[in-house]
Amino acid sequence: MASGRVLHDVFEYINGMPCPEGCGEWTARCDIGSEPICWILVSDGETIRVQEVGVSSGVPRPEVEMSAYYHSARLFVREVRGLLTEQAQAAEFVKGRIRIDGDREKALELAQLFRSLGPQLQQIASKHAEEAAEPDEPPPSPVLRLLIALVVCTRKAVRALRAPLSTLRCLGGNPDAHAALLRDRHSHHHVSLAAGGRQRRSLLLAHERQRSDRFHRASIVSDESDACTVEEVLAALPWYRRHFGTDLLVAAWLWLLGCALYAIVSVSQLVAAPTDAKLWLDLLSSLLFVVACVALLFSSYPTHILKLAEDLARPPRDLTCIETFFTSNLMLLTTQLFIIGTLPYMAEAAVRVVESDVGSFEYLLGWGMLLGLTALMPLLLFWSFIAMDFNLRKNNGRGSSYIFDFCAKMRCCHALNIRDKTFWRKHVGCDSLCTMWIMGVLACVCETAVVGKLILFPDAFTAFLAIDGAILTVGMLLMLHAVYPENFNSSSIFKDPHPAPNSPRPEHAAHSAPSANGRLMV
Structure with a gap:
């Protein structure tokens, strides 16, 4: 394919080039879409060497100091030619079509290289521009064209049913003009059917290609929309993609649904017994959890995640005491709201112990709640601690890794006879992942206990709790899946392409990395 020749020529030109002045030693990797190979760039301070490495499913890619991922070869070529503006780059980052990971200082050196080679690379890419713009796939089959036509017609019918008044306004509010337009379309349809022969087939194919392009742009904003801002890119998506388009958003919605349902049940119980202090504490805690879930939902939207990444990319600023411990970012505020919402539950547990007879079920339940919440509180406090600004900036923006560093210092892997630390570094290498794993396991254990109680002592309230x-x-496990770097901005529902491996988590992403034409991306 033409795009493959462009990639080969670009990296072949870079291979053997002398390093720019001040360029040190570093290694980088470039992954492009579904290409069967990746490119490894190695600088020894004097010369740049490029090596093509075959990749296959399930095999880890070579470890480097900086890596870049592009969704398609065409997107990479547009970047090399300098056709992507900074706004368009940010839009592609939000959509998950560009991923950057690596050491920030090394990225600056790589940016210097691409900046010096920018004009030559643009010339190489422009030479193949016409070929690269050709579609990589053959024209759609008649069956596929028919399916596309049915989908487009269905969408048009839905739009017509949902907004007839908007159609009339577009025509000036004149029903006669609307009828005339329908007559024109009807007569044009008969003329096109009478044309017949080869001309009709060619027109149909061109028309369906145009429809297919429009259908594709409806789901993913096309590469030609370079002037779009991130907000415009997201606004162009269907409403369900804007609000449920990532696993992190779906997990936040599930948390909000679960906490809201419990709050509704708490209100109904309080109405039945308005003088019960335990029910008042239960309602207060459930309402605080609903507020915390709303904050969690807002912090899960891509626009907020990108804004946080931009803030972390800037030098740290002086924060007030309130900002340091509560409001420096929305996720920190969310964790603090969950902690505050847990306090009334602890008070409720203490009231159960005081008011109940020794040895009764309520007495034992109160002690169980009190001990369980007391044991959970350090985990919640640690969750809030790692969400603070200074911890999000650690490890080049990946976030803190206190737990993994402590285990490494105590030589836990050596004591357990574990030789390969790669597996553990991937799953518990940062504190956010480790914390979510602990919470996910605790959620599964608690749910299993509730289901066991429902089987042994069935009642309506226990069934609701189950x-x-x-x-x-489910929301907790989905959030655990979403916080992995390779799963950022991906969806298990819509089956979007997965981002490149080892890409940074956006809520902690603070690296700057070079784009192919030498500009810095944040």
Whole structure:
């Protein structure tokens, strides 16, 4: 394909080039879409060497100091030619079509290289521009064209049913003009059917290609929309993609649903017994959890995640005490709201112990709640601690890794006879992942206990707790899946292409990395 020749020529030109002045030693990797190979760039301070390495599913890619991922070869070529503006780059980052990972200082050196080679690379890419713009796939089959036509017609019918008044306004509010337009379309349809022969087939193919392009742009903003801002890119998506388009958003919605259902049940119980202090504390805690879930939902939207990444990319600023411990970012505020919402539950547990007879079920339940919440509180405090600004900036923006560093210092892997630390570094290498794993396991254990109680002592409230707990547990596990770097901005529902491996988590992403034409991306 033409795009493959462009990639070969670009990296072949870089191979053997002398390093720019001040360029040190570094290694980098470039992954492009579904290409069967990746490119490894190695600088020894004097010469740049490029090596093509075959990749296959399930095999880890070579470790480097900096890596870049592009969704397609065409996107990479547009970047090399300098056709992507900074706004368009930010839009592609939000959509998950460009991923950057690596050492920030090394990225600056790589940016210097691409900046010096920018004009030559643009000339190489422009030479193949016409070929690269050709579609990589053959024209769609008649069956596929028919399916596309049916989808487009269905979408048009839905739009017509949902907004007839908007159609009339576009025509000046004149029904006669609308009828005339329909007559024109009807007569044009008969003329096109009478044309027949080869001309009709060619027109149909061109028309369906145009429809297919429009259908594709409806789901992913095309490469030609370089002037779009991130907000415009997201606004162009269907409403369900804007609000449920990532696993992190779906997990936040599930948490909000579970906490809201529990709050509704708490209100109904309080209405039945308005003088019960335990029910008042239960309602207060459930309402605080709903507020915390709303903050969690807002912090999960791509626009907020990108804004946080931009803030972390800037030098740290002086924060007030309130900002340091509560409001420096929305995720920090969310964790603090969850901690505050847990306090009334602890008070409720203490009231159960005081008011109940020794040895009764309520007495034992109160002690169980009190001990369980007391043991959970350090984990919640640690969750809030790692969400603070100074911890998000650690490890080049990946976030803190206190737990993994402590285990490495105590030589836990050596004591357990574990030789390969790669697996553990991937799953518990940063504190956010480690914390979510602990919470996910605790959620599964609690849900199993509730289901066991429902089987042994069935009642309506326990059945509700089992259903509500299942919603919260699914949300917890989905959030655990979403916080992995390779799963950022991906969706298990919409089956978007997965980003490049080892890409940074956006809520902690603070690296600057070079784009192919030498500009810095944040």
